[in-house]
Amino acid sequence: MPLQTAYYPDYFAVDDILATQDRIPCTFLQDAVKLGKLNPAEEQADLKAGTNIELPLWLVADITTTRQPVVAPSLPKMYKEGNREILKADPCAVDLHKLSTHFYELGLYVKQFDPRESVAEILLQTFTLRLRFVMDLSDNTVSNPSVMQKLDRLERSVFKSGHDAKMKLVSWLKVSEMPLEAASMVVNHKKRKRVDDDLF
Amino acid sequence: MFGEKAYLLIKELDRNRDSLPPYNTELLSEIHNEVKQLVTENQEDANVSEQSRLVENVSYVPTLKIRHAAIKRNIRCILAYHYNRLKCLKTIRWQFGSILPPEVKANLSQAEIDFFSKYSSSLMQYMRGIGDDGGVNLAVNLKPPKSLYIEVRCVVDYGQLELTDGSALLLKKNSRHHLPRTECEELIRQGVLEHVV
Numbered sequence: 001m002p003l004q005t006a007y008y009p010d011y012f013a014v015d016d017i018l019a020t021q022d023r024i025p026c027t028f029l030q031d032a033v034k035l036g037k038l039n040p041a042e043e044q045a046d047l048k049a050g051t052n053i054e055l056p057l058w059l060v061a062d063i064t065t066t067r068q069p070v071v072a073p074s075l076p077k078m079y080k081e082g083n084r085e086i087l088k089a090d091p092c093a094v095d096l097h098k099l100s101t102h103f104y105e106l107g108l109y110v111k112q113f114d115p116r117e118s119v120a121e122i123l124l125q126t127f128t129l130r131l132r133f134v135m136d137l138s139d140n141t142v143s144n145p146s147v148m149q150k151l152d153r154l155e156r157s158v159f160k161s162g163h164d165a166k167m168k169l170v171s172w173l174k175v176s177e178m179p180l181e182a183a184s185m186v187v188n189h190k191k192r193k194r195v196d197d198d199l200f
Numbered sequence: 201m202f203g204e205k206a207y208l209l210i211k212e213l214d215r216n217r218d219s220l221p222p223y224n225t226e227l228l229s230e231i232h233n234e235v236k237q238l239v240t241e242n243q244e245d246a247n248v249s250e251q252s253r254l255v256e257n258v259s260y261v262p263t264l265k266i267r268h269a270a271i272k273r274n275i276r277c278i279l280a281y282h283y284n285r286l287k288c289l290k291t292i293r294w295q296f297g298s299i300l301p302p303e304v305k306a307n308l309s310q311a312e313i314d315f316f317s318k319y320s321s322s323l324m325q326y327m328r329g330i331g332d333d334g335g336v337n338l339a340v341n342l343k344p345p346k347s348l349y350i351e352v353r354c355v356v357d358y359g360q361l362e363l364t365d366g367s368a369l370l371l372k373k374n375s376r377h378h379l380p381r382t383e384c385e386e387l388i389r390q391g392v393l394e395h396v397v
Contacts, residue, residue: 012280017210021203026326032262034245038201055202061270063262070262175397180343180350180381182391183295188218189304 019102023054026073073113091126092133096152103152138162202270206277223309235274239265342387351394
């Protein structure tokens, strides 16, 4: 199903919802009464100011942008100085998927927690340098699954559309007549059905 | 943690990008209960908030904010779940035609089935309304035709097919036919016939 890809994530964008579930380390600035269960390390009724815990991004984004922020967020490990140096040295060698499945989308959100704006810079630089690598992958019709695993979600979708376009071009060059095909969902549906029939 | 169940719901949607998983009534009602509980807790605490701030110097505001964020998140996930399912259902209408395969139908909720039939009839009405002579079927001729007749192979035992000129032929599995393109395009889309190039 052609779901919304996350470039301009709307309210219903699945990718955006998944990306905002990632956890961000933060420190509580105010006491949060009755919410001790948010901190699994301690069993207290209330959350005291100064507690350090990891909260999902959707929560953090909602309670820090108000006039009296409840928590102070800090950068997740993969966007910190040490990792930025690695990304700067050779972005193509890094296993982005291991760092975060939504490296860029998450980065777009956390860049506001970084006053010096070096996160925004590193995101752009990483993407531009890796794009060539992704394009190269999608142009070579023999795809290597182990290299694929190093791509994050956004890069995978770029890879997939690049690969599809390439395949279409190749088939068009071979036979200029476009064969009529069954609709993609119908094909998938049949595949599933075959499995079901085997079971019963 | 708040919103975990809603996350599961969206993850399920993400795993099945090109098909519709069964409508998850159970998980939805659990999320529904979570939201309800958060709302009642917030109401109770908001009522005592003013008093406790003056007397015990305890502010409930951060708690209320956190719970409210959780409510908003849960609602967003539920809406996104339904919206994306409907979008998928619309694609199904274009690809499978107006009759739902029973396996797909079994995965839908009653409201979704109603939506499908309404969407389907509006679409038909629109397509009938284009032009002067009986309308245009927008679901065919997706690719430019090169010839009037094409060679097709039958993939399943379909049965009798009556052509527009009145003649009938039997579509048996693995039989080959030379048919007018317009007659068989829809059957190819539905996976009954296969175009032989």
